[in-house]
Amino acid sequence: xxxxxxxxxxxxxxxxxxxxxxxxxxxxxxxxxxxxxxxxxxxxxxxxxxxxxxxxxxxxxxxxxxxxxxxxxxxxxxxxxxxxxxxxxxxxxxxxxxxxxxxxxxxxxxxxxxxxxxxxxxxxxxxxxxxxxxxxxxxxxxxxxxxxxxxxxxxxxxxxxxxxxxxxxxxxxxxxxxxxxxxxxxxxxxxxxxxxxxxxxxxxxxxxxxxxxxxxxxxxxxxxxxxxxxxxxxxxxxxxxxxxxxxxxxxxxxxxxxxxxxxxxxxxxxxxxxxxxxxxxxxxxxxxxxxxxxxxxxxxxxxxxxxxxxxxxxxxxxxxxxxxxxxxxxxxxxxxxxxxxxxxxxxxxxxxxxxxxxxxxxxxxxxxxxxxxxxxxxxxxxxxxxxxxxxxxxxxxxxxxxxxxxxxxxxxxxxxxxxxxxxxxxxxxxxxxxxxxxxxxxxxxxxxxxxxxxxxxxxxxxxxxxxxxxxxxxxxxxxxxxxxxxxx
Amino acid sequence: xxxxxxxxxxxxxxxxxxxxxxxxxxxxxxxxxxxxxxxxxxxxxxxxxxxxxxxxxxxxxxxxxxxxxxxxxxxxxxxxxxxxxxxxxxxxxxxxxxxxxxxxxxxxxxxxxxxxxxxxxxxxxxxxxxxxxxxxxxxxxxxxxxxxxxxxxxxxxxxxxxxxxxxxxxxxxxxxxxxxxxxxxxxxxxxxxxxxxxxxxxxxxxxxxxxxxxxxxxxxxxxxxxxxxxxxxxxxxxxxxxxxxxxxxxxxxxxxxxxxxxxxxxxxxxxxxxxxxxxxxxxxxxxxxxxxxxxxxxxxxxxxxxxxxxxxxxxxxxxxxxxxxxxxxxxxxxxxxxxxxxxxxxxxxxxxxxxxxxx
Ligand SMILES: C[S@@+](CC[C@H](N)C(=O)[O-])C[C@H]1O[C@@H](n2cnc3c(N)ncnc32)[C@H](O)[C@@H]1O
Numbered sequence: 001x002x003x004x005x006x007x008x009x010x011x012x013x014x015x016x017x018x019x020x021x022x023x024x025x026x027x028x029x030x031x032x033x034x035x036x037x038x039x040x041x042x043x044x045x046x047x048x049x050x051x052x053x054x055x056x057x058x059x060x061x062x063x064x065x066x067x068x069x070x071x072x073x074x075x076x077x078x079x080x081x082x083x084x085x086x087x088x089x090x091x092x093x094x095x096x097x098x099x100x101x102x103x104x105x106x107x108x109x110x111x112x113x114x115x116x117x118x119x120x121x122x123x124x125x126x127x128x129x130x131x132x133x134x135x136x137x138x139x140x141x142x143x144x145x146x147x148x149x150x151x152x153x154x155x156x157x158x159x160x161x162x163x164x165x166x167x168x169x170x171x172x173x174x175x176x177x178x179x180x181x182x183x184x185x186x187x188x189x190x191x192x193x194x195x196x197x198x199x200x201x202x203x204x205x206x207x208x209x210x211x212x213x214x215x216x217x218x219x220x221x222x223x224x225x226x227x228x229x230x231x232x233x234x235x236x237x238x239x240x241x242x243x244x245x246x247x248x249x250x251x252x253x254x255x256x257x258x259x260x261x262x263x264x265x266x267x268x269x270x271x272x273x274x275x276x277x278x279x280x281x282x283x284x285x286x287x288x289x290x291x292x293x294x295x296x297x298x299x300x301x302x303x304x305x306x307x308x309x310x311x312x313x314x315x316x317x318x319x320x321x322x323x324x325x326x327x328x329x330x331x332x333x334x335x336x337x338x339x340x341x342x343x344x345x346x347x348x349x350x351x352x353x354x355x356x357x358x359x360x361x362x363x364x365x366x367x368x369x370x371x372x373x374x375x376x377x378x379x380x381x382x383x384x385x386x387x388x389x390x391x392x393x394x395x396x397x398x399x400x401x402x403x404x405x406x407x408x409x410x411x412x413x414x415x416x417x418x419x420x421x422x423x424x425x426x427x428x429x430x431x432x433x434x435x436x437x438x439x440x441x442x443x444x445x446x447x448x449x450x451x452x453x454x455x456x457x458x459x460x461x462x463x464x465x466x467x468x469x470x471x472x473x474x475x476x477x478x479x480x481x482x483x484x485x486x487x488x
Numbered sequence: 489x490x491x492x493x494x495x496x497x498x499x500x501x502x503x504x505x506x507x508x509x510x511x512x513x514x515x516x517x518x519x520x521x522x523x524x525x526x527x528x529x530x531x532x533x534x535x536x537x538x539x540x541x542x543x544x545x546x547x548x549x550x551x552x553x554x555x556x557x558x559x560x561x562x563x564x565x566x567x568x569x570x571x572x573x574x575x576x577x578x579x580x581x582x583x584x585x586x587x588x589x590x591x592x593x594x595x596x597x598x599x600x601x602x603x604x605x606x607x608x609x610x611x612x613x614x615x616x617x618x619x620x621x622x623x624x625x626x627x628x629x630x631x632x633x634x635x636x637x638x639x640x641x642x643x644x645x646x647x648x649x650x651x652x653x654x655x656x657x658x659x660x661x662x663x664x665x666x667x668x669x670x671x672x673x674x675x676x677x678x679x680x681x682x683x684x685x686x687x688x689x690x691x692x693x694x695x696x697x698x699x700x701x702x703x704x705x706x707x708x709x710x711x712x713x714x715x716x717x718x719x720x721x722x723x724x725x726x727x728x729x730x731x732x733x734x735x736x737x738x739x740x741x742x743x744x745x746x747x748x749x750x751x752x753x754x755x756x757x758x759x760x761x762x763x764x765x766x767x768x769x770x771x772x773x774x775x776x777x778x779x780x781x782x783x784x785x786x787x788x789x790x791x792x793x794x795x796x797x798x799x800x801x802x803x804x805x806x807x808x809x810x811x812x813x814x815x816x817x818x819x820x821x822x823x824x825x826x827x828x829x830x831x832x833x834x835x836x837x838x839x840x841x842x843x844x845x846x847x
Contacts, residue, residue, distance in 0.1 A: 285583075359655075362836035364578060365807060367656050368753050368774050371629050371764035372580065373588050375655040377835060394591060394638030396655035396835070 096186075098193045099200070104130050107192075117219055122199050125218035129192050132225035136185060139232035139482045149178045181235065188228070191221060233478040238339035239305030244281065244409060248293045248430050250313070250332030255320045257290030260333040262466055263314055264294050267307075267335075269468030276300035281402055282389045289322070293430075295406065297340075304339040309477040310470075311337050311428055312439030319445050328445060332438075336430040338409045348411035356380040357400065360389055379403045386410050440473070442466070455480045541635025541645050542610055543595040549609040556597070556607040563589050563620045570624045578762040579627065588630045592620070595634045627763035637682070642691075644682050645714045649707030651773035653684035656804065656834045657749050661688035663802045663832065663843055664745060672696040673744025676794065678732055678787065679703055681773060683712030683725070685747055690721040699725045702735050705772055732783070733790040743795050749804040750783035752776040780806050784814060792825045795846035802832075802843040811839040818844060 095103050108130040115124040152175040155161065161168045195214040202211035234240070245267050249260035271278045277299040284292040298307060313334050320329040359366075360376035376391030377399045388406035390399040413429055442462050443449045450465045450473075451458040457476040459465055465473070539545075551559075567589060571582035580588065596616060598608040609616075622628045631637040631652045637644050639653045640661060646652050664670055671694040677686040680701035690699050701716075703709050709727050716725045728735035736743075753774045758766060765774070776782055784803060791801050805811045811831045818829045829844035 357835050358837070359835035366834065366836055366838055367654055367804065367806060367840065368651070368749075368751070369757075369761060369765065369806075370578065370654070371631075371652060371762060371769070372584065373591070373630055374580075374584055395640055395642075395658070397640040397658050398638070 096190055096193055099197050102193070102196065104133050104189050104192065108134055117222060120215055122196065122215060122218060125215070125222050126192065126196055128222050129218065129225055132222075132229055133185065133189055133192070135229055135483065136225075136232040139229070139479075140181060140185070140235050141482075142185075145178055145182060149175065149182060152178065188221075192218075195221075230475075233475070233482060234302050234305035236305060236308075238341060239308075240301055241304040241339040241341060242276075242297065242299045243304035243307050243340055244295055244297050244338045244406060245307055245310070246293070246295045246336045246338070246430050247291070248334045248336075249286070249291065250334065250435060252329070252331045254286060254288045254290065254322045255329050256331035256333065257286030257288075257292055258322065259290070259314075259316045259331040260292070260294070261286075261290040262316070263333045263335065264291060264296065266466050266468055266470065267310070268296065270470045271296075271298045271300075271303070271307075271468075273468055274300070274303075274306065274471075276303050280392050281406055282391060304337065306474050306478075307337045308339075309474045310335050310439075312433060312437050313435055315438050315441045317441065317443045317445065332435060334430055334433045334435065336428060336433060338413050338429070340405070340409050341412050348408065348415045350381065350408065350411060354382050356382055359396075360391060375399055377403050379407050381407060381411060384411065384414065386414070452477065539635075541595075542592075543634065543636060543643070544645075545610040547598050547608045547610055549612050550606050551609055551613040553602070553605050553607055555613060559613055559616055560589070560593070562617070566620065566624050574624075574627070574763075577760075579764060585624070588623070589620070592616070592630070592634060595636070627767060629764040629768055632768065639684050640688055642684070642687060642715075642719070644684055644687070645711060645718065646682050647707075647711060648768065649705065649770055650711045651681045651708075651769055653682055654749075656836075656840055657684060658688070659832070659834060659841065660685050660747050660749065660802055660804060661692075663841065664689050664747060664800075665692055667745060667800045670697070670745065670800075673698075674739065674742055675699045676736060676739075676743050676746045677701045678746065678748040679750050679773075679783075680712050680727070681705075681708050681749075683715040683727075685749065686712065686725050687715050687719050687721060689747075690716070690724040691719060693724050697724065700728060700736060700739065701725055702728045702730060702732075704729070704731050705770065707770075708773075732786060733794055736794055740793055741796055743799050745800040745802075746787075746791055746795055747802045748787050750776070750787055752780045752784060752804070752806040752810060754778060754780035754806075776806070781810055781813065784810065785817075788814060788818065788822070791846065792822070797846060799846040800843070801826075801846070802841055804841055805839075807838045807840060811842050814842045818842070 097103050107126050110123075110127065112123040112127040114128045114131070115121055117125075152171055155171050156168075156175050161171070195217050198214040199211055199218075202208070202214065245264075247260050247264045247267070249256040268278050279297045279299070280294065281297050282293075282295040284294065286292055313332050316331050316333075317328065319326055323329060356379070358378045358380070360378045361374060364370060373394070374391070375393075375396035376389060377396055378387055378389040379400070380387040386407065388403045388410060390402035390406065393399045393402055410429065417429075417432070439454055440450065440452045442465070443451075444462055448462050449458055449460055450462050452473050455473075455476045457473055459472065564586065567585035568582050571580075571585065574585075575581050596610050600607060611619075619633050623630060623633055629652060631646050632648055635645060635647060637646050637652050639655075640658050644653060664675070667673075670689075671692060675686075675689055675693075675698065677683075677689065677699055680686050680703050683701055686699045686701035693699070701712060703712065706729065709729055712727055716722060716727065751772065751774050753761070753776050755775055755778055757780075758771065758775060760766075761774075776784070784805060787803060791799075795801060803814070805814065815829050815831050818826045825847060826844045827847050829842065831839040832841040832843055834840035
């Protein structure tokens, strides 16, 4: 797991957002693919159409012509197609190769045996690295990525882009992020091919020093590749965001409320291990034990990227300590994970007049009569009925601000759900999660086991999992969902 | 405390109002005299040594983690056992005490990860035992124990002798922020206590904006001064001692706005207050006379002269009954003086504030 931790550190020091130039013309689009493996992607009209997000701006741009009419389609397509930088600038994009014509894909296809790192065999290193490159591309959904970058490049080259600076900022930021991602993989490929050339050259010239140097470079690349593979697992839209985790007890009284609090504790310790800052935002304790529902906030890079794997229903089977008859019980807890979007991309605009703010658990005369440290606040968004509570802060004002942040994220999530069919990735809210959607079972009796029903990954020591050792489950789920064959 | 002086000051109220002091106020002040001068009044007798609030003290002590955890366990069990006893007069339950305990530890120690065997502290562990016992056994308010109250986005220093600012009052600052052009105006916060409202307003002011914050109590002014200085607002907030409008004679008719959270609890209710309030907070900050409105009425009348034309006022009241009474008065008998009078609810839905404008 050392590489894994390293990765978290490394990415924390990377610049998080793309700086926006003041003058849109200054935004020169140079092509990360200028010497890339992938030629200008070809795609059909309907595909490119489906890729468009339904953001209002795009509607404005493209809804002018009749959507339903066939000619409209064609006109829009030409409009879209024409100024594509990729075709104007680099029709002759060539796949990078070694001096003797090997591509990265060709290397992977050779089936050279992959030996231990300590074996000084350049073919083995090259094969391992080429495999990693393929895996990374798959995880990044390479083809989709390139199509998307292509579309974005078209949009950011439009002269009137900056008429709507908020939108322009969002598009440029996304463009910059994709651009960097692609560039990084491409230069990695280049490095590999370059060292192969150098090794061959060194052999021809009997330059042992040069050969050793390049061989070591390949070994380093191979070590690095594992890290990059992991990094590629967290390349979703909001993966780098902080997030809220919400847990709700299923039916079944005290036993399931106790289970809900065990699940919440599992996430608290997992988050602490991962180095995320944990704050309890809201907690509704059960009458006897456990919690009915609770919300925690995880602050840190990639909190959402990891935690989103946990969305769904978690099932516990054990002898209930709350059952005097010592019978076996099955209980459920639902988990939702909500990304906290950065300022730039907040999607839901809340109107002040749509809010009702209430003191939570207030009683009696209040004011000068009362001394209390309880200043919980609930904010209700009247049009949607969605509400948020915070009781954890030391002042009512801060409780109100925190509750507002939760509310904002819940409404953002709703908005993302609305847009989900087209583009944005979306995780379900507690209200949407059906109790049938079980993702994992924890059995404490009659045998001991935790099993993920999506990946079949299982562990025979429930206590370590409940103590927060979740990384195995999370990584397995992430790779299972990204490495499936349909991707690339 | 100079009692006679107080009464005189109030009686010599300078503004031309026919009955400067409602008779009830005069009598309640006289009635208060023996109470307040008796040494049993916690608020005045136990003016504690001038020790800074916990969170501002240096981290010069330490304890082993196991001793620290022992304290925590002891404190939790004390809270659990005391819970039911405390709630019967409206005091905190075990859950709230648990939260106070974690905040106490937050203020008194440096956060360190649990692998380190030593916890660095701002007071001796012994002192924490003493403080927590005081909290539970003497019902000394949590905020006096830690020496601060988190209010809005501020951390205000408080101590015995000054009212702990209430969450409801936070809204007064928001009401001021809604007034057009407030940033550059001259404001007054009467009965400023810890300076909460004044600091809240002061932080929003721009060039030219100022707050005059007054109080009768020297302890309150001393605490307010600390808070004003901590937030570097010395050039925006001026503290003045005296009774209500008395220290504001030089700005008569010049105020853009006037806010106050005056004492409004009816005298008869004082004995039934939860121990934290009744036995520890200053009576001077709570006692509103027979029906609780002695000071409020006085402030309403005084505003007519103190505010400039178009000036804004916001008063906190005891709730629905007082707010209605005052709003009624302002829209009937004083309708020629005030307009746009409104009652504003707190987040519990109680009509907590009366606001309006001087014509
Ligand atoms: C309820 S407290 C409010 C304190 C502070 N403004 C707050 O909201 O936290 C009332 C304040 O009025 C002050 N006070 C009482 N009688 C006064 C008088 N005659 N003149 C000026 N201030 C007075 C008290 O000392 C106390 O600080």
